[in-house]
Amino acid sequence: MKLNLLEYKDHKAYLVGFAVLVTFIFVLVLSFVNELTKEQVKKNQELFLIRAVLESMQIPYQNDQEALTIYRGRIGVKEVRGKRIFFTNPPEDKKYAILFSGNGLWSIIQGIIGVDSQFERLTGIAFVEQNETPGLGGRIEEPWFKGQFQGEKLVNGTVAFRTGQADPGDRDKDNGSVDAITGATSTSKSLETILKKALKDLEERVKEGGL
Amino acid sequence: MSLNAATNTTRILKDNLFRNNPVASQIIGICSALAVTNNLINTFIMGVGVALSTAFSSFTLSLMKAWIPQKVRMIIQVLVLSFYVILLDILLRAFIPDIAKALGPYIGLIITNCILMGRAEAFAQANPPGAAFWDGLTSGIGYLMVLMIVAFFRELLGFGTLFGVPVLPDQFIPWTIMVMAPSAFFVLAIYIWIHNTLLAKKRK
Amino acid sequence: MTPDVHPLTLLIASVFTNNILLSLFLGMCSFISISKDLKASNGLGMAVTLVLTITTLINWMVYHWVIVPFELDYLRYIVFIIVIAAIVQVLEMVIERVSPTLYRGLGIFLPLITVNCAIMGVSLFMQLRNYDLLQSAFFGAGSGLGWWLAIVLLAAIRQRIEKNPIPAGLKGAGITLITIGIIGMAFLGFAGMLKVQ
Numbered sequence: 001m002k003l004n005l006l007e008y009k010d011h012k013a014y015l016v017g018f019a020v021l022v023t024f025i026f027v028l029v030l031s032f033v034n035e036l037t038k039e040q041v042k043k044n045q046e047l048f049l050i051r052a053v054l055e056s057m058q059i060p061y062q063n064d065q066e067a068l069t070i071y072r073g074r075i076g077v078k079e080v081r082g083k084r085i086f087f088t089n090p091p092e093d094k095k096y097a098i099l100f101s102g103n104g105l106w107s108i109i110q111g112i113i114g115v116d117s118q119f120e121r122l123t124g125i126a127f128v129e130q131n132e133t134p135g136l137g138g139r140i141e142e143p144w145f146k147g148q149f150q151g152e153k154l155v156n157g158t159v160a161f162r163t164g165q166a167d168p169g170d171r172d173k174d175n176g177s178v179d180a181i182t183g184a185t186s187t188s189k190s191l192e193t194i195l196k197k198a199l200k201d202l203e204e205r206v207k208e209g210g211l
Numbered sequence: 212m213s214l215n216a217a218t219n220t221t222r223i224l225k226d227n228l229f230r231n232n233p234v235a236s237q238i239i240g241i242c243s244a245l246a247v248t249n250n251l252i253n254t255f256i257m258g259v260g261v262a263l264s265t266a267f268s269s270f271t272l273s274l275m276k277a278w279i280p281q282k283v284r285m286i287i288q289v290l291v292l293s294f295y296v297i298l299l300d301i302l303l304r305a306f307i308p309d310i311a312k313a314l315g316p317y318i319g320l321i322i323t324n325c326i327l328m329g330r331a332e333a334f335a336q337a338n339p340p341g342a343a344f345w346d347g348l349t350s351g352i353g354y355l356m357v358l359m360i361v362a363f364f365r366e367l368l369g370f371g372t373l374f375g376v377p378v379l380p381d382q383f384i385p386w387t388i389m390v391m392a393p394s395a396f397f398v399l400a401i402y403i404w405i406h407n408t409l410l411a412k413k414r415k
Numbered sequence: 416m417t418p419d420v421h422p423l424t425l426l427i428a429s430v431f432t433n434n435i436l437l438s439l440f441l442g443m444c445s446f447i448s449i450s451k452d453l454k455a456s457n458g459l460g461m462a463v464t465l466v467l468t469i470t471t472l473i474n475w476m477v478y479h480w481v482i483v484p485f486e487l488d489y490l491r492y493i494v495f496i497i498v499i500a501a502i503v504q505v506l507e508m509v510i511e512r513v514s515p516t517l518y519r520g521l522g523i524f525l526p527l528i529t530v531n532c533a534i535m536g537v538s539l540f541m542q543l544r545n546y547d548l549l550q551s552a553f554f555g556a557g558s559g560l561g562w563w564l565a566i567v568l569l570a571a572i573r574q575r576i577e578k579n580p581i582p583a584g585l586k587g588a589g590i591t592l593i594t595i596g597i598i599g600m601a602f603l604g605f606a607g608m609l610k611v612q
Contacts, residue, residue, distance in 0.1 A: 396596030
């Protein structure tokens with residue numbers, strides 16, 4: 001009986017029926033898997049943000065669970081004029097961070113940058129979303145690049161990006177500049193502009209919000 | 212397993228890794244992954260992704276082959292490939308989110324990787340599921356191997372690192388060109404040159 | 416959030432500074448084999464440009480008007496590729512009816528295009544980068560023109576060097592890849608020309 005069906009293999013009804021059946025089965029399996037992992041994916045996205053906030057403030061954590069606990073207990077969030085400002089709750093050293101986003105080379109770069117209470121030095125930077133070219137602009141996510149921002153002194157309220165350095169990674173924390181990424185000039189330039197604006201936004205909003 | 216099957220298995224392996232290596236001999240499938248070859252880690256994950264998707268889609272298509280009408284063959288193949296790539300994407304996003312983030316659109320591009328379609332057409336259509344799986348897997352590994360070699364040189368010379376770990380002395384001045392797109396063509400061309408020369412020698 | 420990039424900038428950027436083939440390696444498969452022949456390259460380039468512009472637009476509509484409202488984001492790869500396959504099929508039929516001359520020039524290339532990674536790649540990037548309708552149209556057209564330009568350049572160079580003495584192992588694919596690399600380097604010169612901002 002089973003093989004009889006195959007005799008009609010080139011019949012139109014079989015053609016359509018087969019295509020529909022196969023599509024149906026595959027899509028069904030996919031939606032099932034998607035449904036199963038939905039919660040996890042959502043959690044991951046929240047975690048990305050939380051980890052970025054902690055990273056930008058240089059608050060260490062061992063694992064995702066701890067990150068969540070620290071975030072809930074020690075960090076406050078306030079929305080001032082459309083921007084999300086994060087700050088440490090007392091009795092800790094006051095630190096501020098802002099969720100920034102702007103145009104990268106290809107699309108939006110979204111991340112968090114943190115400063116100390118006096119707006120004197122940066123505490124760090126972390127990225128939530130970016131779609132720059134992997135291995136080029138995408139290297140903004142690498143530790144050596146982000147490390148340059150930790151403790152970097154702000155000059156004229158921002159950091160400058162230096163180009164043309166042979167040995168990447170500016171270790172001087174007082175010159176108010178970091179090394180741009182070799183081969184990714186556009187991403188570096190965009191990020192420089194984004195950060196300048198983000199830091200200005202942050203300072204204004206911390207004052208306005210009375211944080 | 213009979214003796215015949217065993218030799219067959221090794222023959223497929225050798226064929227797909229060396230003689231008929233999809234990248235070196237057929238110059239196919241490089242589109243989706245060449246862009247990430249300036250970084251060994253990303254290359255490795257992309258390669259594994261391609262190998263697994265090829266293996267499983269070849270397996271599935273081989274299982275279904277008796278039932279697939281000729282007229283809709285291409286569409287069914289694309290459907291099966293997309294199914295595995297989407298599955299890979301969902302699983303990566305749920306369980307290894309950092310990697311999923313780093314690779315971004317390149318995971319989706321595995322669908323258009325010609326190796327998947329090529330193996331489905333050339334091998335899975337006429338062979339049993341087990342062999343098709345093995346053929347897909349080894350093709351993928353052959354592909355991974357070449358890309359890793361390209362990525363090795365690009366990352367080493369472009370950044371002075373391997374798998375993100377600095378290995379060259381501080382005095383080393385990175386070759387910026389290695390980070391940029393054209394170098395991928397040069398490195399691959401040199402690899403193909405060596406590959407072809409060795410193969411020609413062997414034939415003599 | 417849509418990035419604030421002028422559509423015209425996007426068009427020029429995707430032809431010159433961020434050529435889909437030379438900097439993103441998309442659409443390599445047919446590129447190497449077809450570029451042997453200048454005339455065929457021209458035909459394929461035209462077909463790719465046409466298909467890219469149309470598919471990017473339709474995929475944008477499908478994505479924003481169907482996939483997003485129904486929360487089917489995880490199925491987008493399948494949907495994109497089916498849309499592409501369907502459009503190519505329809506185009507083939509339409510061109511055959513309307514203009515048999517054009518069909519003779521373009522027709523044979525159309526089936527090749529479904530599996531061209533550039534087409535799928537542009538749709539994916541368009542979605543990932545959140546371009547709006549106009550930006551997507553210009554991005555699609557620009558990527559197509561860029562691909563077309565690259566394949567015609569390569570085919571012309573290949574014709575010239577065909578009879579040159581080249582080491583046996585480098586013949587064919589090897590020297591072609593090196594040529595593409597050199598074209599790519601030349602294109603790097605455009606990088607300072609405009610800022611994608």
